[in-house]
Amino acid sequence: MANTRTVTVINGDGIGPEVMAATIRVLEALKAPLEFEFKDAGAEVIAKYGTNLPHETVEAVLRSGVALKGPTGTVVGGGMASANVGLRKRLDLYSSLRPVKSVPGVKTRYDNVDLVVVRENTESLYAGLEHIIVPGVVESLKIITEKASTRIARFAFEYARKHGRKKVTSVHKANIMKLSDGLFLDCTRKVGREFPEIQYEEVIVDNMCMQLVKDPTRYDVLVMENLYGDILSDLCAGLVGGLGLVPGANIGERTAMFEAVHGTAPDIAGKGLANPTALMMSAVMMLDWLDMRDEARKFENALAKVHGEGKARTGDLGGSATTREFTDAVISAL
Numbered sequence: 001m002a003n004t005r006t007v008t009v010i011n012g013d014g015i016g017p018e019v020m021a022a023t024i025r026v027l028e029a030l031k032a033p034l035e036f037e038f039k040d041a042g043a044e045v046i047a048k049y050g051t052n053l054p055h056e057t058v059e060a061v062l063r064s065g066v067a068l069k070g071p072t073g074t075v076v077g078g079g080m081a082s083a084n085v086g087l088r089k090r091l092d093l094y095s096s097l098r099p100v101k102s103v104p105g106v107k108t109r110y111d112n113v114d115l116v117v118v119r120e121n122t123e124s125l126y127a128g129l130e131h132i133i134v135p136g137v138v139e140s141l142k143i144i145t146e147k148a149s150t151r152i153a154r155f156a157f158e159y160a161r162k163h164g165r166k167k168v169t170s171v172h173k174a175n176i177m178k179l180s181d182g183l184f185l186d187c188t189r190k191v192g193r194e195f196p197e198i199q200y201e202e203v204i205v206d207n208m209c210m211q212l213v214k215d216p217t218r219y220d221v222l223v224m225e226n227l228y229g230d231i232l233s234d235l236c237a238g239l240v241g242g243l244g245l246v247p248g249a250n251i252g253e254r255t256a257m258f259e260a261v262h263g264t265a266p267d268i269a270g271k272g273l274a275n276p277t278a279l280m281m282s283a284v285m286m287l288d289w290l291d292m293r294d295e296a297r298k299f300e301n302a303l304a305k306v307h308g309e310g311k312a313r314t315g316d317l318g319g320s321a322t323t324r325e326f327t328d329a330v331i332s333a334l
């Protein structure tokens with residue numbers, strides 16, 4: 001049996017604690033050799049710490065090297081910088097990996113979507129460099145560097161090679177942002193030449209949105225800078241049944257943090273109605289990353305069985321199961 005690993009768990013805000021409790025129940029039922037160390041982050045802990053990202057939380061993740069995280073809320077407009085963005089930057093989790101795959105049993109417009117969104121996580125407009133020049137005029141800086149663009153391009157191509165993927169599409173708006181997106185494109189193009197067995201193409205982001213909605217099966221691995229990755233992740237989630245189903249990993253050189261693509265879902269928070277699948281699938285990615293393959297396959301197969309049978313289905317997928325009922329069904333299917 002593998003050595004026990006400590007996982008830093010961040011419940012987060014909104015539906016975070018509910019979907020986290022559900023996911024941990026399954027991990028415990030699996031008897032995965034994991035120890036959980038709970039740490040705080042998010043809007044709801046500001047009163048306690050004076051910040052949404054306590055130093056000890058960052059330290060804990062640096063120590064354990066792996067975190068499982070619920071969504072953390074951010075005030076729209078003013079307020080503090082996002083805890084999400086802070087964690088990704090301070091832990092240098094430069095790549096966001098979001099596999100978007102049709103879930104058998106969940107009926108949507110397409111039943112064979114199999115995409116991977118690779119999003120640069122540390123710069124672009126998410127650098128958070130905004131200032132007021134004069135009242136009524138604000139400047140927001142979009143930072144694109146050769147180093148970060150090359151690093152994310154290499155991550156995307158290496159992922160494609162390792163997982164037998166055929167094509168990498170670089171998504172950009174270099175026709176308008178000629179310098180910044182132009183540099184990003186130069187980097188993905190250059191790295192692409194090192195992977196001759198993988199097809200490489202470039203698509204402008206607005207066209208990409210239309211093409212994905214028309215026929216997502218034409219695409220494989222998509223690589224893009226931060227903001228486009230945020231928007232296209234949600235678009236892709238819509239193709240397979242919504243945000244309740246899409247997992248994610250934020251990966252750096254030494255550390256990885258696993259979290260669903262969805263946010264805090266304040267409209268359903270505290271009601272026990274959230275679909276925990278996205279965080280559960282993020283936990284499957286975490287088990288694979290920790291090399292706990294048997295546990296990962298068991299968890300994945302149980303989720304597939306429950307979705308395939310369609311007996312326990314949460315509200316977002318047209319059913320009436322509560323988070324607990326869905327989780328009970330997954331545990332029974334292990």
Ligand code: ATP
Binds near residue numbers: 262276
């Ligand atoms: P953020 O800005 O934090 O990324 P978002 O704009 O992606 O958040 P969400 O909080 O993810 O927004 O919610 C968008 C919609 O999707 C809401 O109606 C929410 O209820 C629904 N939703 C998100 N996650 C889930 C889930 N796990 N189960 C059910 N519904 C969900």
